[in-house]
Structures are given as structure tokens and as C-alpha cells.
Amino acid sequence: MIIMKNFTAKKVEINGMLIGMATDETGADWYESQKNFADDTLKIIFNSDGVIVSMSNDVSSLWPAGNSVAEIAPDAVPDNLDINGGWAFDGKKIIAREYTTAELVELAKNKRDALMAVATAAIAPLQDAVDIADASDDEQESLTVWKKYRVSLNRLDLSLAPDIDWPLLPE
Template sequence: MELKNVSCYSPDNMPYGHGVQYFKSEDGQDFYESLNLFTKKYTLCIEPDTGIIRSMAEDVSSLYPAGFTVVDVDELPDGVDISGDWLFEGEKIVPRIPTQGERVAKAKFKKAALMQQASTVIAPLQDAVDLDMATDAEKALLLSWKKYRVLLNRIDLSAATDIDWPDPPSETNRQNHGFKAVIHRHPDDPVIDQMG
């Protein structure tokens, strides 16, 4: 079953009441009246022009179809999701090859997230050093995280292919250095161990 280019509309007769949003395909088929025609296990909402899968469900009535073409399939390949990395091509679902711009954007997002993670770890370690409270293990860990952050910052994302992402200092390194993030609420309160 396929409903192409589904859009919102207001039918003359509103069988489900006035508080319901109604949808129809480009050839005038009502979405709700067509629910029983979707007989396969999974239903997908795909972009009409590209076939990119944007939503999927086992219960077709749970989908919001406006702006999409709605199709059904019996099987989903392993790993299929709605991230924009999968296409519906006629009868089958296939992986989508992202554009260069999409690869660059994804790499920029990953780099920003990793930089934020590193900065979050570095901040309390740097505080301990600045306040002359850092242990030797914390100083060594701070140095490791700063080196990691510098390597991240130097990554050239212009090609966004085969990026050699540096490895962050491992949890094992944190434990081997004896690093413990501590928070003092009040001088009389016990220290809260954040690293286990």
C-alpha cells in the first residue's frame, strides 16, 4: 500500500469529530479510511522526493503522515532507523550515502560534542590545579585530557571522510590515576564520590 504526498485537509463530513486532524494523499485517499489497507508488518513515512525514511511504526495509526508518502513493508534490515541514513527504493530499504555537506555537518557535530565532553572533564581538574589542591594523579589526568582536546581541535573536517579521531583518556586511566571528582556542599557534609 502507498499513499503519496499526504497532506492535512478538512473533510466535509468529519467522521471522527472536529478535534481530529485529517490527512489525505495527493489522489484524495483519506488516511484513516485507508488504515486497513496497510497489511504489512511495518509502515514507513518517507520523504516524497528522496525516499528518505523519517518515521516508522508497526501501528500505522500512530504515524503523523503530513508531508510524507506512507508505505508498508514486511521486513526491516538490521540497523534501520529514522536518522536520515536509510532510503525506501520502490520495494526495498537500502542504506543511504550521505552528501559531502551532510558528512561535514555530522563530523562538526561529533567534534563539538567531544570537545564539550573534554572541557567538562578538564574544568574540575583545572580548578584543582588552580587552587593548588590537585594530586599528582589529577595533574597527569589533566594533562592527558588537555592533549586530547588539542588533538580534537586540530582535526580538519573539510573532507569529512576517514577522520582519525583521537582516543580520549580511558576510564581505566582515570581509575589508575586515582582521580575522583568530588563536590563539597558544605564543610561539614561528606564528600560525594562521582567516579565510583
């Protein structure tokens, strides 16, 4: 397994052209080092917190500036691995990321805000129909259901994350 840490990027002039290059903390050049990686492994890029931010089987498709790189054997790659922030590299293996309380609250806030946007989008045309006195009974009932849902979202105690009892999305 290859691990290269703390890449920095710089531009160098070669034959009058500025070329981007990255070197790790030992001074190893990224482009020169790519030949050392095996073809059948997953290459991951992870940040200073160990969070996996990019990955590819093709090492040449990665640019590690500001981060680090590790090579992972195929049998050590979790089935549901992604680069959405839920996975980390602990220096030896890929692990499910443990979020801090503040991060869990922020994730809950983002989820709540996204659900509020869905509710608001559903409410707007229903409210328009009511406002112009053209709402059917089904539309009026649906409007009430969506508004109750939005109020429930607004009343959530996000400090309880991840143990939040999320209201069910109206049908």
C-alpha cells in the same frame, strides 16, 4: 506493498468540531486507508528525500503529514534499521542512505562538537583543582591528557569526512 505519497494535513469541521486529517497526492484519506495495510508488515514514513523518519508495525500510530508512507514485508526489513537518518526508501526497498559530502562534513562537525563537550566537562573540575592549588599528581596528568585530546579534536580537518582519524577518548 502499499505506497502513499505526499501527505498534506488540514483541519476540517465535523459537527462543529475541528478534526485533523491527512490526504495523499491522490486524495486518499489517511485514516480510511489504514485498513488496507497488512498487520504483519512494517510501515515506514519517509520524507521528500526518501529518508526514513518514522516507522511502526502499527499503522495507527503513525501520522504522515508532510511525508509519504510505504509498507515493507518483514523479510525486506534490514536488521539494524532505525530512524536516525541513515536509511532511505528508494521507491521499492529500504537502502542504506548515501550522504552528500556536505552532510558528511556536518555529521563530523556534530561528532567533534559532542566530543569537545565531553572533554570540556572532564577538564573543568581538573582545572578547578589546579587553579586552587589542590590538584593531585594524577589530576594534573589527567588534565594534560584531556587538554591534548581537546586540542587534537580542534585540529581535525573535517573536510576529509568520513575519512577522519579521530583521536582516542582518554580513559
